[in-house]
Amino acid sequence: MTLNLATLYESVAAAIPDRLALVCGDRRLSFSELDERANALAHHLKSAGVEPHQHVGLHMLNGVEFVEALLACLKIRAVPININYRYTDHELHYLYNDADLVAIIIEQEFTPAAAGLADRCPKLRHAVVVASPASDSAATPVTWPDQVGVIGYDEALAAQPATAPMVAERTADDHYVLYTGGTTGMPKGVVWRHEDFYFAALNGGNHYGPPHRTAEDLAAAAAGGAALNYLITAPLMHGAASYTLFASLLGGSPVILMRRYDPVETLRLIEKERAIVVTVVGDAIARPLVDAIREHGAEYDLSSMKVLGSGGALLSRSVQEEAVALIPGLYINDGFGASESGVDGKLQVGPDGLMRLAPNPRVAVIDERFQPLTPGSPDIGLIARTGHVPLGYYNDPEKTARTFPVIDGVRWAVLGDMARVEEDGSTILLGRGSGCINTGGEKVFPEEVEQALKSHPAVMDVLVAGVPDTRFGERVGAVVEMRDGVAAPDVEELRAHCRTQIAGYKVPASLVVVDHVVRSPSGKADYRWAKRVLSGETN
Numbered sequence: 105m106t107l108n109l110a111t112l113y114e115s116v117a118a119a120i121p122d123r124l125a126l127v128c129g130d131r132r133l134s135f136s137e138l139d140e141r142a143n144a145l146a147h148h149l150k151s152a153g154v155e156p157h158q159h160v161g162l163h164m165l166n167g168v169e170f171v172e173a174l175l176a177c178l179k180i181r182a183v184p185i186n187i188n189y190r191y192t193d194h195e196l197h198y199l200y201n202d203a204d205l206v207a208i209i210i211e212q213e214f215t216p217a218a219a220g221l222a223d224r225c226p227k228l229r230h231a232v233v234v235a236s237p238a239s240d241s242a243a244t245p246v247t248w249p250d251q252v253g254v255i256g257y258d259e260a261l262a263a264q265p266a267t268a269p270m271v272a273e274r275t276a277d278d279h280y281v282l283y284t285g286g287t288t289g290m291p292k293g294v295v296w297r298h299e300d301f302y303f304a305a306l307n308g309g310n311h312y313g314p315p316h317r318t319a320e321d322l323a324a325a326a327a328g329g330a331a332l333n334y335l336i337t338a339p340l341m342h343g344a345a346s347y348t349l350f351a352s353l354l355g356g357s358p359v360i361l362m363r364r365y366d367p368v369e370t371l372r373l374i375e376k377e378r379a380i381v382v383t384v385v386g387d388a389i390a391r392p393l394v395d396a397i398r399e400h401g402a403e404y405d406l407s408s409m410k411v412l413g414s415g416g417a418l419l420s421r422s423v424q425e426e427a428v429a430l431i432p433g434l435y436i437n438d439g440f441g442a443s444e445s446g447v448d449g450k451l452q453v454g455p456d457g458l459m460r461l462a463p464n465p466r467v468a469v470i471d472e473r474f475q476p477l478t479p480g481s482p483d484i485g486l487i488a489r490t491g492h493v494p495l496g497y498y499n500d501p502e503k504t505a506r507t508f509p510v511i512d513g514v515r516w517a518v519l520g521d522m523a524r525v526e527e528d529g530s531t532i533l534l535g536r537g538s539g540c541i542n543t544g545g546e547k548v549f550p551e552e553v554e555q556a557l558k559s560h561p562a563v564m565d566v567l568v569a570g571v572p573d574t575r576f577g578e579r580v581g582a583v584v585e586m587r588d589g590v591a592a593p594d595v596e597e598l599r600a601h602c603r604t605q606i607a608g609y610k611v612p613a614s615l616v617v618v619d620h621v622v623r624s625p626s627g628k629a630d631y632r633w634a635k636r637v638l639s640g641e642t643n
Contacts, residue, residue, distance in 0.1 A: 107299040108274040110178035112309070112319050112354055114139060119323040120356050123331060127377060128361040129237075131168045135356075140266035141168075142175035145209075145232075147269050148260040149180060152230045152253065154207050156181035156272060157279065161200065161208035162341065163187035163218060166361045169234045169257060170340050171349065173209040180271050183281050186341040188291070190624065193217055199283065199291055200225045202499055209257070212236040215246045223249040232260050281498055282343050284443035293498030294443045300492040304446030305347050309354045326356025333408070335360040335379035337370055337389050342628075343443040344416030348383045365389060367396035371404040378408040386417025388623045391564060394423055395587070397430045406431060415439040417628055418551060420558040421453040440533070444507060445489045445517045451533065457555055457605060461523070461531040466491040469523045469531055474511045480527035484534065484547075486518055493517040522549070539631060541570035543578050548610045550631075556605035557582060557612075560598060562590045565621040567634040571614050581638035582612035585621040592617070614638055 117125075121136035133141070154160060160177045162184050164170045177184040185203045187196070189211070196217055200208075207230040210218055215233060222228055231248065234257040248254050276299035283291045302308060308315020309322045316322040334352040336359060338345040352359045360377045362369065370393055373379060384390040390412070397406070412427055412434055419438045428434050440461055441447040449462040461467070468476045469485040477485045493515055496504030509516055522534045535549030542548075550568035557566045565585040570578035586592045593601075595615050602611045622633045636642045 106274060107276045107302050107317075107319070108178075108278055109280060109298050109302065109350065110175065110181075111274055112302070112322055113175060113178075114268060115319040115323040116326045116354055116356055119327040123356060124358040125353060126168060126171055126359050126361070128166065128168050128363065133168060135353075138168075138172065138175070139268075141261065142172045142179060143266050143268050144261040144264035145172055145176035145257075146179040147264040148232070148255075149176060149182065149207065149230075150269055150271070152207065152255075154180065154182050154230070157183065158206045159183045159185050159203050159281070161185045161187045161203065161205045161210070163189060163208050163210040163214050164234060164341075165189060165211055165363050166336070166340050167211075167234070167363060168361075169209070171359075171361075173232075174340075174346075174349075178278075178280070180269055181274055181278050183279050185281055185293070186283050186343075186346065188283075188341055188624070189214055189339075193221060195290070197221045197224060200228060202291075203281070203283065203293055204499075207231065209234065219246040219248045219252075222252050226251075228252060231255075232257050279495075282346065282443045284343060292500060292503060295495045295498050297495065300494065301446070304489075304492040305441070306351045306354060307447060309351070311351060311355075322354060326354070329356060332357045332380045333360060333378055334358065335362075335370065335373055335377065335382045337362055337365050337383060337393070338385045338416075342385060342416060342624075344385050344414075344439075344441075345383070347415060347441075347447065348413070367392040368400055371396055371400055371406065374406050374409050375404040380408055381411040381413055382409055383413040383415070384419075385628070386414055387420050387423050387558060388417065388565060388621075390414060390419055390423050390427070394426045394430065397427075401430060409434065411435045411437055413437040413439065415441060415447070418451065418459065418555075419453075420555050421457065422559045422561075424453065442517075442519055442521075444494060445519055446492070448487070448489060453555070457552070459533040459551070459555075461487075461533055463529065463531075464489075467531075469525050470516075470518070474509075474516065477525045479525045479529050481525060484522050484524050486537065487521045487523050487531070487533070488519065489517045490514055539569065541568075541578050541580055543570075543573070543580060543609060544576040546609050548580055552606060553580060553582065553602070553610055553612065556602045556610075557584060557598065559605060560593065560601045562586055562593050563598075564588075565623075567621055567629050567631060568612065569631050569634045569638060571635075571638045573613075579613040580610060581614035581616070581634075583616050583618055583621060583634045583637045585618055 117135040117139040125135040125138045126133045209232045213236045231254045280296045281293045283293045285291045438451045440451045448467045449464045470488045496508045522537045535551040539550045553568040564587040568582045571581040573579040622630045
């Protein structure tokens with residue numbers, strides 16, 4: 105069988121049909137039930153005229169329907185497109201058109217925005233509306249343009265076959281597109297081949313050993329292996345959460361979803377569903393979870409939790425240490441990767457505060473000539489990956505040429521992360537090159553300063569960005585959110601704390617305390633917002 109995501113899931117579902125696959129609220133589906141419902145939706149999309157390779161938007165909160173829609177698109181060789189439900193009308197209009205959406209599967213509460221812009225999306229012709237729970241929002245009547253046929257989700261599934269739809273042969277070359285960004289620019293669609301995504305983002309269906317290279321081997325491993333209950337706290341429209349979703353299901357493990365993140369509800373779900381692996385996206389989700397464990401952990405049985413996994417944003421050393429202190433024996437898996445490269449390794453923060461990336465034969469630190477840096481060299485380069493990498497950005501050949509260059513016949517994924525290589529071959533991650541602050545000729549990476557500030561017990565969250573300065577070109581600025589119920593230090597105390605962690609020129613010259621640090625719903629940093637705060641444009 106081909107390494108196609110739909111075929112892989114069907115193989116696993118056939119091997120373990122009665123095993124629990126998905127939990128969200130009071131909804132529980134086995135692998136076969138999930139497969140059959142996805143088949144029914146796939147038949148509907150096909151009958152509505154959705155053809156192979158066409159793009160279908162998934163504009164929803166977490167839920168059973170999101171997973172069914174994702175699988176349904178893949179089954180008919182259509183391409184599911186993740187839609188950030190926090191986007192403004194302007195951003196949504198851009199994304200709908202940039203992705204060439206022909207159909208959307210959308211939650212009822214988001215239909216006013218979609219219906220309002222649909223007449224400016226000439227390719228959009230079909231919408232499947234998922235009824236939002238009454239507790240989320242009241243139904244708002246909307247008027248769609250005549251070009252868009254609209255049907256309710258349950259009606260779309262009614263009387264449709266539960267068997268897999270007949271389509272032209274699936275291939276490993278079918279596309280999976282993941283839209284990313286939006287905090288430093290408009291979102292970009294990363295185009296993956298199914299096979300490349302399977303190996304790079306999902307580790308070939310096996311995060312704990314060698315990859316499974318056939319659907320038969322994958323299904324056999326799922327049937328013979330232990331089911332690890334995964335609790336996903338982040339929105340599925342975020343890349344890191346979708347990686348976990350696919351990896352869990354293809355590994356034969358149940359997935360527990362939260363419609364919206366709530367740290368105390370996370371503790372209840374750990375107890376109720378006996379979650380073993382809890383996944384977050386950096387400190388924005390992990391720190392409130394750690395606080396909830398400290399304040400309410402005794403009220404719940406958290407003994408099943410063995411792993412705290414993070415992807416898409418860094419976990420600070422202070423959060424990792426607090427989590428392990430609260431749950432002895434807890435394993436921390438701080439994954440490093442990107443929408444443009446998949447999973448590239450595991451990060452560890454050493455006693456020196458530096459972030460080290462575990463070796464990966466496909467990952468290198470390269471110079472401007474695409475040559476690997478010599479171990480021990482003082483030079484700084486860019487982290488890059490070869491092998492199973494994306495084809496490029498959808499509808500953007502210029503950015504594709506920069507991020508995914510082909511050198512001597514080899515395609516690279518060149519990430520924006522800067523790093524150096526130590527003598528023992530380990531990689532020291534310095535931070536995003538686009539965020540690097542040049543202050544008087546010295547380079548300061550925001551991530552290092554953020555780590556220093558987050559190690560103060562009163563700090564909840566922080567973003568660091570450059571602020572224009574007439575003398576030094578830029579100065580280091582920080583936007584800080586304090587923890588509730590903790591005595592807030594003054595600015596000088598925070599600076600003094602930083603001086604115990606980092607060099608003086610890295611200590612923030614400008615420091616603004618806010619009620620809440622703004623991030624994306626998945627926890628990604630919004631550095632544009634931070635710069636506006638530091639410049640006095642907002643607070």
